Amino acid sequence: MKQSKRTVFIAMLALAAIFVSSAAFAAEEIKVGALFPLTGPAAVSGQNCVNAVQAAVEVINKKNADINDPLAAQEGLVGGKYVIKVVPADHQGKPDVAKSEAERLYNQEKVFAIIGCYNSSATKPASAVAERAKKLFLCGCSSSAALTERGYKYFFRHAPTDAIESVEFVDYIAYLNKEKNAGIKTLGIIYENTEFGKHAAEEAVKAAKKIDLKIVADVPFNNGATNLNSEVQKLKSANPDVVFGAALGGDYSLWVRTMKQVNWLPKMAINYCTGYQNPAVQKELGSDGNFFMGGMGYSPELAKQFMPEGIKIQDKYYTPKSNQPFDSDSIQEAVMMMVLAQAIEKAGGPDTEKVREIIATQEFPSTMSLSGKVKFSPDGQNAEALSVITQLHEQSYKTVFPLKYKDFEPTIPMTPWDKR
Amino acid sequence: MTLTKKDKLWYGFIICAVILPFIPGVIGGGSFFGHVATMILLYAAMAQSWNIISGYGGQVSFGHSVFFGIGAYAAGLAVVTYETLPWYGVPLGMLTAAVVSILISYPCFRLKGHYFAIATFAIVEIFNRLFMIWDAVGGALGLDYPILDDGWKNFSWSDTKTGYYIGALAIFIVVFGIVRWIEKNRMGYYLLAVREGQETAESLGVNSTIVKLGAMALSAALAALCGAFFAQYNYRVDPPMVMSLDMSMKFVLITILGGIGTFWGPFLGALVLIPLQEYTRAYLTHLGAGVDLIIFGIIIIIVMIKEPRGMMGLLSYFNKGKKEGEAKL
Numbered sequence: 001m002k003q004s005k006r007t008v009f010i011a012m013l014a015l016a017a018i019f020v021s022s023a024a025f026a027a028e029e030i031k032v033g034a035l036f037p038l039t040g041p042a043a044v045s046g047q048n049c050v051n052a053v054q055a056a057v058e059v060i061n062k063k064n065a066d067i068n069d070p071l072a073a074q075e076g077l078v079g080g081k082y083v084i085k086v087v088p089a090d091h092q093g094k095p096d097v098a099k100s101e102a103e104r105l106y107n108q109e110k111v112f113a114i115i116g117c118y119n120s121s122a123t124k125p126a127s128a129v130a131e132r133a134k135k136l137f138l139c140g141c142s143s144s145a146a147l148t149e150r151g152y153k154y155f156f157r158h159a160p161t162d163a164i165e166s167v168e169f170v171d172y173i174a175y176l177n178k179e180k181n182a183g184i185k186t187l188g189i190i191y192e193n194t195e196f197g198k199h200a201a202e203e204a205v206k207a208a209k210k211i212d213l214k215i216v217a218d219v220p221f222n223n224g225a226t227n228l229n230s231e232v233q234k235l236k237s238a239n240p241d242v243v244f245g246a247a248l249g250g251d252y253s254l255w256v257r258t259m260k261q262v263n264w265l266p267k268m269a270i271n272y273c274t275g276y277q278n279p280a281v282q283k284e285l286g287s288d289g290n291f292f293m294g295g296m297g298y299s300p301e302l303a304k305q306f307m308p309e310g311i312k313i314q315d316k317y318y319t320p321k322s323n324q325p326f327d328s329d330s331i332q333e334a335v336m337m338m339v340l341a342q343a344i345e346k347a348g349g350p351d352t353e354k355v356r357e358i359i360a361t362q363e364f365p366s367t368m369s370l371s372g373k374v375k376f377s378p379d380g381q382n383a384e385a386l387s388v389i390t391q392l393h394e395q396s397y398k399t400v401f402p403l404k405y406k407d408f409e410p411t412i413p414m415t416p417w418d419k420r
Numbered sequence: 421m422t423l424t425k426k427d428k429l430w431y432g433f434i435i436c437a438v439i440l441p442f443i444p445g446v447i448g449g450g451s452f453f454g455h456v457a458t459m460i461l462l463y464a465a466m467a468q469s470w471n472i473i474s475g476y477g478g479q480v481s482f483g484h485s486v487f488f489g490i491g492a493y494a495a496g497l498a499v500v501t502y503e504t505l506p507w508y509g510v511p512l513g514m515l516t517a518a519v520v521s522i523l524i525s526y527p528c529f530r531l532k533g534h535y536f537a538i539a540t541f542a543i544v545e546i547f548n549r550l551f552m553i554w555d556a557v558g559g560a561l562g563l564d565y566p567i568l569d570d571g572w573k574n575f576s577w578s579d580t581k582t583g584y585y586i587g588a589l590a591i592f593i594v595v596f597g598i599v600r601w602i603e604k605n606r607m608g609y610y611l612l613a614v615r616e617g618q619e620t621a622e623s624l625g626v627n628s629t630i631v632k633l634g635a636m637a638l639s640a641a642l643a644a645l646c647g648a649f650f651a652q653y654n655y656r657v658d659p660p661m662v663m664s665l666d667m668s669m670k671f672v673l674i675t676i677l678g679g680i681g682t683f684w685g686p687f688l689g690a691l692v693l694i695p696l697q698e699y700t701r702a703y704l705t706h707l708g709a710g711v712d713l714i715i716f717g718i719i720i721i722i723v724m725i726k727e728p729r730g731m732m733g734l735l736s737y738f739n740k741g742k743k744e745g746e747a748k749l
Binding site: 038088089090092094095096097099100101103104106107108121124125128129131132133146193194195197198199220222 | 449450451452455549552553559560561562564565567578579650653654655656658660661698701702705
């Protein structure tokens with residue numbers, strides 16, 4: 001009896017010791033909201049963005065000796081004192097839902113910061129919630145230039161804006177006209193009638209003036225359309241030399257297929273972010289997607305050359321979740337997670353004002369950014385945002401501009417449908 | 421004055437709703453319940469405004485998001501474009517919605533039954549496209565609110581839901597109060613008469629065109645009032661958000677689930693649907709994309725199969741059972 005009492009006492013002591021030691025060494029969780037469209041027309045892209053944020057968190061929380069990234073070698077943040085926990089939330093692509101979910105994440109889930117929201121129209125009200133509450137909001141890929149024209153202090157965006165991409169597109173056209181005698185004089189714009197598409201079209205018009213590109217077709221369409229025949233016919237009748245396109249996933253493939261149906265192509269078709277960049281969409285299009293162009297911040301081909309560590313993160317943590325490589329949108333959400341973590345590390349913990357100050361003023365090395373670094377301007381826009389123009393050849397994105405990154409001689413004009 | 425059972429329920433509900441913000445932590449601060457309670461009151465008021473013409477008047481409209489949108493845009497334009505107070509936009513929005521509803525309804529009321537409903541479907545699409553390309557109202561970009569000072573003047577609060585809750589409660593009381601008045605007055609009897617048989621009502625001297633137009637104008641103005649609140653609450657207005665079939669369906673779905681043509685139906689519908697929608701989305705998202713919507717859909721299907729008269733039908737079924745039980749005793 002005496003023996004069994006002693007055994008019970010020792011067991012209790014051992015249990016208490018385990019409890020105390022685990023409590024002492026348990027890292028504190030810093031919650032980060034990942035607010036994306038997980039249902040609705042952009043659900044696949046939204047889920048990819050959440051997976052990208054989670055992949056970045058795996059790099060931060062675990063020891064990854066095989067990855068050469070500022071936070072990969074250590075476990076957690078601030079000497080293991082903190083780990084990041086992702087709280088996913090769905091805004092369904094609706095601005096009102098994005099606003100109420102942002103409030104819930106900050107007030108109920110007590111997240112330290114939110115990363116999101118993919119759709120520019122959702123990012124706007126959600127980041128307004130953050131600004132009012134003086135909380136951090138980090139945006140990876142929403143490209144509407146208006147987002148960083150509001151004078152917000154707590155909003156930071158990684159992606160190049162539509163304005164930056166538009167200028168790059170016309171710079172490329174000017175180069176082709178001058179050096180390759182491409183004879184590109186007229187422009188058509190086709191865009192979804194949303195915050196993203198409308199802004200992209202406005203920036204295209206501004207940039208076109210720079211090289212006297214005459215706009216002969218301005219064609220908006222409703223996103224989620226089931227038929228784009230009349231829109232493509234408008235383009236065909238105007239017959240512009242180059243078309244700038246701003247269409248998300250399914251709309252992009254519908255646009256390409258409708259052009260095939262009416263048997264028309266311009267000399268060049270260059271796309272803003274989204275549909276063109278999505279490997280799943282290109283897989284669906286097959287060889288019909290060939291010779292189209294687009295602005296990109298990431299492709300597996302580019303990454304092999306300029307972002308080898310990004311490839312490692314992709315293969316180890318992202319692809320097992322998403323069954324595809326990163327795309328230009330999702331990887332930028334991962335970058336913002338890494339930037340936030342680096343700022344928390346430098347601040348010594350989750351102090352909003354300290355972390356904000358660090359993000360606003362310091363430069364961050366970034367193995368998943370094409371430029372290799374991130375530095376924000378006073379308006380919250382990443383001054384180091386860089387995108388290249390690629391052309392698609394059999395599911396492979398070939399870089400054609402700027403010349404520094406060029407690895408392929410593009411097919412211009414595009415090969416007509418009947419000669420493919 | 422003797423209070424009926426319905427009166428007692430109505431006044432009792434108002435007293436409870438008014439007390440709610442005084443209980444610490446229930447509505448105030450960043451309470452999620454505060455958000456849900458505000459949305460229940462707002463959507464109940466929206467559904468009740470639809471119930472006037474479609475439930476009591478029998479003219480099923482799928483076009484109410486147009487009037488809701490006009491109210492939202494009126495408040496949004498006042499704040500964003502004219503940089504003044506939203507309050508100026510509210511009466512203008514209500515008036516515009518009433519006028520637009522009359523202009524739309526006059527020709528449409530020549531159509532009967534399903535044809536009227538189909539025509540209202542088309543009207544939503546027309547207005548949606550129109551507002552999408554109308555640059556004066558922001559076009560597809562919509563109107564984004566600047567950050568305003570907190571308080572009643574701007575009807576904007578960043579760290580508490582109390583003001584919004586009180587605003588939604590005021591709208592709820594106004595809309596439901598008007599419907600109570602209609603139910604008890606000649607207007608209500610005229611509406612019911614038109615719903616049950618337009619020719620018969622006309623043979624008894626009821627001017628069905630005037631009754632329907634009046635009900636539609638009132639319904640539209642109240643929907644616009646709700647729209648103005650919605651814009652203030654979300655700091656943003658754009659056509660897909662406020663002037664869409666999706667939004668129109670919310671008016672219809674809540675009322676049908678609660679009980680069309682009944683006083684408490686829209687409130688019961690909102691009381692079930694809104695928390696279900698908000699809490700499932702908020703707390704089941706981690707289980708996978710769309711799980712919340714699947715559960716939401718299944719519950720609606722079950723309720724509609726079991727009791728097509730909605731929640732009010734379920735309640736009357738239980739009441740009937742209770743009375744039968746009492747009679748047996």
